[in-house]
Amino acid sequence: MIKHLLIIKVAMPLKLTLALLGLLATGCACAAKVLPIDVAPLEGAGAEQQFGTDAGHPYQPKEALNSPRAPVFAIDPKDPDSKPLPYYRIAPDTYFFFGNIAEVDGVNRGFNGNAGFVVTRDGVLVVDALGTPYLGRRMLAAIRQVTDQPIRYLVITHAHPDHYYGAAAFAELPGVKVISHAGTVDYAYSSTIQHSVAYRKAFLPAEMKDFKAVVPDILLGGDHPREYTVRLGGKIFRIHDSGQHHSHGDLVMYQQPGNILWVSDLAFNGRVTFIGDGHLHEILARQDWLLRTFPHARLMVPGHGAPQTPPFPMVAQTRSYVKQLTDKISASLRQGESLQDAVDHADLPEFANVPLYRLNHRNNANYVYRVLEEEQFAQ
Ligand SMILES: [Zn+2]
Numbered sequence: 001m002i003k004h005l006l007i008i009k010v011a012m013p014l015k016l017t018l019a020l021l022g023l024l025a026t027g028c029a030c031a032a033k034v035l036p037i038d039v040a041p042l043e044g045a046g047a048e049q050q051f052g053t054d055a056g057h058p059y060q061p062k063e064a065l066n067s068p069r070a071p072v073f074a075i076d077p078k079d080p081d082s083k084p085l086p087y088y089r090i091a092p093d094t095y096f097f098f099g100n101i102a103e104v105d106g107v108n109r110g111f112n113g114n115a116g117f118v119v120t121r122d123g124v125l126v127v128d129a130l131g132t133p134y135l136g137r138r139m140l141a142a143i144r145q146v147t148d149q150p151i152r153y154l155v156i157t158h159a160h161p162d163h164y165y166g167a168a169a170f171a172e173l174p175g176v177k178v179i180s181h182a183g184t185v186d187y188a189y190s191s192t193i194q195h196s197v198a199y200r201k202a203f204l205p206a207e208m209k210d211f212k213a214v215v216p217d218i219l220l221g222g223d224h225p226r227e228y229t230v231r232l233g234g235k236i237f238r239i240h241d242s243g244q245h246h247s248h249g250d251l252v253m254y255q256q257p258g259n260i261l262w263v264s265d266l267a268f269n270g271r272v273t274f275i276g277d278g279h280l281h282e283i284l285a286r287q288d289w290l291l292r293t294f295p296h297a298r299l300m301v302p303g304h305g306a307p308q309t310p311p312f313p314m315v316a317q318t319r320s321y322v323k324q325l326t327d328k329i330s331a332s333l334r335q336g337e338s339l340q341d342a343v344d345h346a347d348l349p350e351f352a353n354v355p356l357y358r359l360n361h362r363n364n365a366n367y368v369y370r371v372l373e374e375e376q377f378a379q
Helices: 002-009 015-025 133-146 182-188 191-203 280-293 313-334 339-344 357-378
Strands: 034-036 088-091 094-097 115-120 123-127 151-155 177-181 212-214 218-220 227-232 235-241 251-256 260-264 299-302
Touching (some): 115 133, 115 235, 123 133, 123 227, 151 227, 177 182, 177 251, 182 212, 182 218, 218 227, 218 235, 280 313, 313 339, 313 357, 339 357
Parallel strands (some): 151 177, 260 299
Antiparallel strands (some): 088 094, 235 251, 251 260
């Protein structure tokens, strides 16, 4: 986990290199959509990732909606990529891939986040692409079980590996437009992705073979519009820049009819969040914005955990965790505690039994301390 954190925190790319590479990549009238990331597996990485979820207790909920538990679904890399992933129908024409609640490990092999797709009479819109090119292809096989409509859009809610690394499976199909935040372009050209791919190749070699980073065609955020609307086959998808609360750039999507709100990692259901890569103070502000902007939402689909119906307790739970942790670390800083002491005193017993607490909490506390300490010095 610490290694994983380090990888995420590696410096952002040089703007100049970015601009240059961007120029080369778009030298023709056609926008290049995929970049081969040709790195060797990181030596010695990922040994601990072979363990984690207990594969001896497989579980698959019958229903995804409001399910109190997430699946324990083992991915066998020996299965052909033409084998469909399991999926759930959560609303008319709307389907959901229910990821394991775990860090990426040797059991879920990158199926530790959610994704979904919506079928219309004029084509399919896909939301997120799971954690490896292999899983992206197995998503595609599942979509093909439901419909032979062409894939028209892939919306990448943010460029964390568990949502983004399967994207090439879709981007390389003819006629697919990829929508994401401008931060996804930065990430695709960054040294961070090189490290992350090298790391993942060490323990998911078959699934990460021929990995390519997808450069989106339609951008939100940064210098681009903050909203983008897709009208497809009688359905409307309003896609919004939701800032950088969790990554270099996050999106949410509102689907109508049905009032379905795809919130990505702005709220976590049934697990503790990871807050080491976004902007701490944006989390609560963006959650306020979410509830204010979509008062008629009837179904919320998170990036992790079960889709939920109103009043969406997952938002309050994620919020309470972030707020309590921030308050606790603030108090420690006021008392002049060291980083080590503050992290040692940051336990939140209320969340101790929530999945991923043990894995994420100390890292989250560490991150919050560094953010608040920096702010203290800046005053
Ligand atoms: Zn995620």
